[in-house]
Amino acid sequence: MRFGVLYAGTDDGRLWRTKDGGKNWLEIKNKMLPQRWVSRLVCSKYDMGTVYMTQTGRRDDDFQVYIWRSKDFGDTWEDISGNIPVGPVNVIREDPKDENILYVGTDAGVYISKDKGKTYQVLGDLPFAYIHDLQIHSRDNMIIIATHGRGIWVLDADAINRKEDKD
Known part of the structure; x- marks a missing residue:
């Protein structure tokens, strides 16, 4: 992440940088x-030009999955x-320790990718719930997950990654 690089997104899909x-x-x-609706824009901590974006079409009855990555400051997206x-x-x-790992919060729980978004697995042992937000506490490597009506969950990211590797 570079100081001064900021992104903004709107509820109608417009983006600024x-x-x-x-x-x-x-x-x-x-x-x-x-x-x-641009639900989230996140700058990569590993690469200055990389930014992730999630979108939701819920209010338009569009339940397609929208997860995007740009490696050139938003000029092109995949x-x-x-x-x-x-x-x-x-x-x-x-993930603060492994650039290949992504965590995604959806209306139906949390997913984890260990290959930069090519494939995902359900993050187990959580209730089927709308995920409002999730953060990773880098010092303790804990994942904090905020749900709608199912509370706040705190999970050990190291333990999750070890378990997911065995599956």
Whole structure:
């Protein structure tokens, strides 16, 4: 992540980027991206030009999975929805210790990818719930998951990654 690089997204799928801390904003236009609510924009901590975006079409009765990655500051985007079944996506996070691992919060739980979004597995032992947010506490490597109506969950990321490797 580079100081001064910021992204903003709207509820109608529009995107903006600044590389100077907000002095000048450029609208990112890409016909490939749907006009859907931008639910999350996350800059990579591993690569300055990489940004992840999730979108949701829930309010339009569109339950397609929208997960995107750009490696060039948002100029081009690739679909990294992988094998996640239909359902709105609310949040994406990179693992603080392994750049290949992504965590995705959806309306139907949390998914983990160990190959940068090519494939995903359900993160087990959690209730079937709408995931509002998730954060990774890098010092303790704990995943904090906020659900709708099912509480806050705190999981050991190291233990999860060891368990998922065995499966």
